Amino acid sequence: MSWIFVLFLMLFCHIIDDYYLQGLLAQMKQKAWWDKQTENSLYKNDYKMALTIHSISWAFMIMLPLAAKLQFDCGLVYVYLLLGNATVHGIVDDLKANKLKINLVQDQMIHIIQVFVTWVLTRITGIL
Numbered sequence: 001m002s003w004i005f006v007l008f009l010m011l012f013c014h015i016i017d018d019y020y021l022q023g024l025l026a027q028m029k030q031k032a033w034w035d036k037q038t039e040n041s042l043y044k045n046d047y048k049m050a051l052t053i054h055s056i057s058w059a060f061m062i063m064l065p066l067a068a069k070l071q072f073d074c075g076l077v078y079v080y081l082l083l084g085n086a087t088v089h090g091i092v093d094d095l096k097a098n099k100l101k102i103n104l105v106q107d108q109m110i111h112i113i114q115v116f117v118t119w120v121l122t123r124i125t126g127i128l
Contacts, residue, residue, distance in 0.1 A: 001065075001068065001069050003069075003123065006065045006066060006069050006119065007115075007116070007119045009065035010062045010063075010065050010066070010115045010118070010119060011112065011115055013061045013062050013064060013065060014058070014061070014062050014111055014112070014115055016061065017057055017058045017061040017062070018058060018108075018111065021057065021061070022054060025050050025053060025054045025057075026054075028046070028047065028050035029047055029050040029051040029054055029093060029094075029097055029098075030047060030097045030098060031044075031047045031097075031098045032098075033047070034046055034047050047098065051090050051093060051094060051097070052086075052090060054089075054090075054093065055086045055087070055089040055090035055093065056086045058085075058086070058089050058111075059082050059083075059085035059086035059089055060082065060086075062085065062114075062115055062118065063078065063081065063082050063085065063118070066078065066081075066118075066119075066122055066127075070127065075127065077121075077122075077125050077127050078127060081118055081121060081122070085114055085118060088110075088114055089111065089114065092107055092110045092111065093107065095107075
C-alpha cells in the first residue's frame with residue numbers, strides 16, 4: 001500500500017467514523033441530551049463516557065490504515081499517536097458539542113489537520 005493511499009484511507013476512515021458510525025453517540029456525547037432525558041443527577045456526567053468512547057473509536061479508525069501498512073506490528077510511537085489523537089478529538093468535540101465554542105466546520109478542519117499531522121509524524125519518525 002502506498003503512503004499517499006494511506007493518507008486518503010485515513011481521511012476516508014475519519015468520514016466513516018465521524019459521520020456514519022457515530023450513531024447515538026452523537027447525541028449521547030452532548031450534556032444537553034442527558035439533561036433532556038432525565039433530571040436524575042446520577043447521569044450528569046455520562047456524556048463524558050460517550051465522548052470518550054467516540055474519541056477512542058475515531059482515533060482507532062483513523063490509525064487503522066497505518067496499522068495495516070505496518071502489517072499490524074505497531075510500536076510505542078503508534079500507541080502515543082493513538083492516545084494523542086483520542087485526547088485531541090475528545091477535547092475538540094467537547095468544544096463543539098458542549099462548550100459551544102467552535103462550529104462544525106472548525107471541528108472538521110481540526111480533525112482533518114489531526115489526520116494530516118499524524119500521517120506526517122509517521123513519515124518523519126520512520127514508522128511507515
